Amino acid sequence: MKFNIPHSRPTISSKDISSVIKVLRSQHITQGPVVDNFERIFSKYHNVKGSVALNSGTSAIHLSLLALGAQKGDEVIIPSFVCSALLNAVLYTGAKPILADVNNHDFNLSIESVKNSITKKTKAIMVPHMFGLPADIKDFVALGIPIIEDCAQSLGAEYNKQKVGSFGAISVFSFYATKVIATGEGGMVASNNTKLLNKIYDLREYDKKKFCKLGFNYKMTDVEAALGLSQMEKLPELINKRKSIAKIFNEAFSNYNVQIPTALPRKEHIFYRYIVNLGKSSAATIRTLNKKGIHCACPIFEPLHKQMNMDPKRFPNSQELYKNTVSLPIYPSLLKQEVDFIIQSFKNCLEK
Template sequence: MKIFRQSHRFSSLRKSSTIRSDQMIIPHSRPTISKRDMDSVARNLLSGQIASRKEVGLFEKEMSSFIGVRMGVAANSGTNALHLALKALGIKSGDEVVLPTYVCASVLSAVNYTGATPVLADIEPGGYNISPESVEEKLSKKTKAIIVPHMFGIPANLDRLLKIDVPLIEDCAQAIGAEYKGKKLGSLGDLSIFSFYATKVLTTGHGGMALANSPQLLDRFADLTKYDEREGYAVSYNYEMADFAAALGRSQLRQLDSFIRRRNEIAKIYDDAFERIGMDGRTNRDGICFRYVVEVDNPDKYIEAMKKCGVNCAKPVFRPLHKYFGKCGEFPNAERAMSRAISVPIYPSLNDEEISRICKSINRVWANGSPNHMR
């Protein structure tokens, strides 16, 4: 029996019987939800088995197989998945964890949950990923982990980072499906974490997962998340993912190749649009293009000008972490990225009409190399 009659494809998600699409603001981010996804969630809801872990267990196995690691544990957010990864490594008060300053604040929060001291590193010159040189400068006898986000779907420089004798956690929140020298990101570090937030590469609404190959780490995951029916008490965490969320994740995972292919198609269209007006497009073409990031002299002016055209652009990182601590001058590459980077909407559910509008807006706003001509 068909659970939903209406077919939802990428291009149909923005249709409205009362508002024409050319009158609507194109959001910076938006999930891609298909009829297949809705059917999968509905089947689980109708089964009544929404907290049995059956779907969750299958999702954990399928994700682990896709990435190429032994197993993992699903969580109700990427932040909590990272917390579990840190706890599995035994991170505690008095330890230090190195992470980039140019990343969302939830990464910092996960470190703070453990009581460890976060140590901020700069990003690479001209890029957005953590700088191996900066990491090496920040190491101490107290360093117990390094968190390496693959920013915007672009693989970090893992060769040098993996040579450091400190456990490495790959943060693949924006990079599921991307590869580094023929291997899936998430399979190279000691552990890896993923986020399935609403606007990530694939979604479960809220959700995340921590993966590992080590049997010891996997046993630790299991112990940390067993919060009931224990013989002896130990602090554990009720970070369970719901089965209907896992059902959505499994359905999304089966569509991941098409999601990435669509992202690459749209990125190429934007590349051509910038090339036609003699401007540089995205700064890096590696990975899966989770964000289409360009650099300009005054991002706020471009964001405002694109908004006037009906397109919501954004700074890809709201604020570098060092700004929360009042630190200035120590992170020049992150400061450069913050002062220049702007993200243009890119996601599989953009339809052809919306992509055309974005390209026309790029042409208008970037004309003469500045948005100042717009009023």
């Protein structure tokens, strides 16, 4: 059998489709009551005071930074081993992005690297929960600097049995097509700070404002929210499917001399990505698997320090992980025969 297994794909059910069709037939397809309901359900799930639905995760980061007052002359700490959306959002505000290294064992932001990066100009620290595994978020909150939790890859994950996205001053989520739940494009901000939430509600709207008051057209539509609500209903099922595939992978690869993703104390991993550290260059393995129809990749496009032409010696873990890791396909719609083929093909690579 010939396989063509994408690195990621959405999991769309007939109920998801029916929910969207219902909104289309209502003829109210822009931001409206369905968005309001999505925000309410999302807030309840995370046990926070409020949530604001937006058109992308990048918009969520941008408005969160603006709500915290980030501007030219400020600094915002972000990891190097992360997608460029964080970098772009900081630059949108005029603030200066300050890169920090990550931990080798969990890909999350290094608290020591962050401590060494803090100055009097530090306005906020962005802490992603990378690939579905929570960061040590309480350590960052204890620094006393506003924390933006980036939960784009970790919806449903828990730290000390508390949902990620409920620790920082503000948290951001993405509902891009291949995220934990999908609305095609979309994002959310969640917070227990009413003042910050009100600022973001205001920034989301570009119209009906006093002259020269800043606003953006970052609204989510009821069509997208309908899909989001339908996906939220099955979130536990989606996460359990990811966990079950990860368990199968772990059992298959545990005897090889590679670093596989596992649960850590106090942290519930939802396995948005299944990242393996080979301890050596992953380029040949990625090429081999891609030729077999298993679309794999480095977990990120490239570290931000590389994009910014910074000295890689300042970010040793980010640099090593970029060179040595491979992201295998893992998502709820993977079929058993696809899982089996991934396992056998990857084993063949490891045994060479």
